[in-house]
Amino acid sequence: MNTMLSAFADNLKNTVKALDITWKGMLGIFLVIGIIYIVVTVLNIVTVEDKRKAVAQKIKGFFKKK
Amino acid sequence: MDFLVNGVVELFSGDGWKMIVMWAVGILLIYLAIKKDMEPALLLPMGFGAILVNLPFSGAIGAEGILDWLFDLGIGQAEAFPLLLFIGIGAMIDFGPLLSNPKLLFFGAAAQVGIFITIILASLIGFNLADASSIGIIGAADGPTSILVARTFKSGYLGAIMVAAYSYMALVPIIQPMAIKAVTTKKERALHMPYSPATVTKTTKIIFPIVVTVIAGLIAPASVSLVGMLMLGNLIRECGVLDNLSETAQKTLANLITLLLGVTIAASMKADQFVRWQTLAIMGLGLFAFVFDTIGGVLFAKLVNVFLPQSKKINPMIGGAGISAFPMSARVIQKLGLEADPTNHLLMHAVGANVSGQVASVVAGGIILSIVPAMLGI
Numbered sequence: 001m002n003t004m005l006s007a008f009a010d011n012l013k014n015t016v017k018a019l020d021i022t023w024k025g026m027l028g029i030f031l032v033i034g035i036i037y038i039v040v041t042v043l044n045i046v047t048v049e050d051k052r053k054a055v056a057q058k059i060k061g062f063f064k065k066k
Numbered sequence: 067m068d069f070l071v072n073g074v075v076e077l078f079s080g081d082g083w084k085m086i087v088m089w090a091v092g093i094l095l096i097y098l099a100i101k102k103d104m105e106p107a108l109l110l111p112m113g114f115g116a117i118l119v120n121l122p123f124s125g126a127i128g129a130e131g132i133l134d135w136l137f138d139l140g141i142g143q144a145e146a147f148p149l150l151l152f153i154g155i156g157a158m159i160d161f162g163p164l165l166s167n168p169k170l171l172f173f174g175a176a177a178q179v180g181i182f183i184t185i186i187l188a189s190l191i192g193f194n195l196a197d198a199s200s201i202g203i204i205g206a207a208d209g210p211t212s213i214l215v216a217r218t219f220k221s222g223y224l225g226a227i228m229v230a231a232y233s234y235m236a237l238v239p240i241i242q243p244m245a246i247k248a249v250t251t252k253k254e255r256a257l258h259m260p261y262s263p264a265t266v267t268k269t270t271k272i273i274f275p276i277v278v279t280v281i282a283g284l285i286a287p288a289s290v291s292l293v294g295m296l297m298l299g300n301l302i303r304e305c306g307v308l309d310n311l312s313e314t315a316q317k318t319l320a321n322l323i324t325l326l327l328g329v330t331i332a333a334s335m336k337a338d339q340f341v342r343w344q345t346l347a348i349m350g351l352g353l354f355a356f357v358f359d360t361i362g363g364v365l366f367a368k369l370v371n372v373f374l375p376q377s378k379k380i381n382p383m384i385g386g387a388g389i390s391a392f393p394m395s396a397r398v399i400q401k402l403g404l405e406a407d408p409t410n411h412l413l414m415h416a417v418g419a420n421v422s423g424q425v426a427s428v429v430a431g432g433i434i435l436s437i438v439p440a441m442l443g444i
Binding site for chain 2: 007022025033044
């Protein structure tokens with residue numbers, strides 16, 4: 001009985017660590033994917049002339065207003 | 067004349083019955099490959115290899131055995147076979163649909179949640195953290211990543227993990243529809259999504275693999291060999307000056323490595339290491355991981371829909387395509403979409419989410435390889 005309880009306690013300890021891995025892991029994945037998303041979005045703007053001009057226009061407009 | 071019957075005697079004595087069980091497993095894999103056309107290039111050599119290594123006094127294993135030599139060389143030392151296969155896979159992937167709608171990247175991230183839920187469950191039922199992490203990564207739906215993680219953590223269940231990872235990948239057309247239907251209504255599955263791809267320049271397609279390698283390498287350095295090989299294959303495809311090499315990587319290299327990988331995996335299917343209750347538990351947990359990856363992706367899409375106007379709502383099934391099983395998962399979503407409404411074509415959106423799953427699963431593997439050793443102090 002004691003052995004079973006001790007094994008269960010070990011499992012619980014590991015489960016708590018697994019929860020720690022879970023939030024850190026998901027955060028890490030979303031962080032990496034988020035950075036890749038930003039880079040791809042920027043690349044899609046920078047490498048397509050029409051989009052580049054449109055963004056440049058917006059920036060110019062913003063500073064003119066200021 | 068004893069030598070004539072030594073094998074038969076061995077088979078019917080002690081743990082010999084376990085070898086017969088492994089023959090049955092081998093025959094099942096061969097059956098699935100031939101009759102059901104499930105990943106035949108992989109399951110057929112795996113099935114045959116399972117029989118080969120489970121013959122009494124098999125000359126294919128041991129110090130002089132070809133399969134143990136192949137295992138040591140192709141998986142044991144630097145995980146050469148899975149990594150070389152990744153070059154072929156990278157060369158097959160067109161990231162265009164993803165690059166034209168980069169928001170789909172997040173579905174790949176969300177659909178990795180099954181990995182972590184499985185790690186929690188595996189820990190709860192008694193696997194240590196290293197083994198639990200190796201088992202959870204089956205949910206990445208990505209054989210090479212599963213092998214890398216299990217090998218790095220020196221898991222004693224490498225054989226079962228590899229078999230589960232590759233078998234379930236072949237079973238995606240059966241597993242995913244059940245999981246998706248369990249969490250969506252027919253009305254949700256019938257939701258149309260207009261496809262108007264934005265222009266993606268060749269420059270973007272060339273820069274993308276380099277950027278992904280650098281970002282993944284900086285944040286999850288353990289994943290860099292996997293990401294690197296995948297992206298090298300993709301760069302060969304997209305650069306436009308290596309068409310012959312790209313074709314070779316997609317066909318000859320991928321086929322050859324798949325054959326070698328299949329038969330080499332069988333080296334880890336020796337009866338004494340395979341026929342135990344933990345193998346069944348791993349098979350169950352692997353299935354659980356696949357199901358919860360799919361459900362996680364679908365629920366994430368539903369969550370995103372809360373914040374989107376009616377005209378821009380996403381078919382929640384697209385989230386389910388965020389697993390790495392490419393292109394099976396995308397095809398499943400397309401089929402389910404058509405089933406719900408014969409005019410509902412979701413393939414291109416699903417392909418985008420599916421290739422994002424390729425990237426995210428490798429990143430997930432790298433992150434686990436970074437977090438777990440730090441936590442265990444190894």
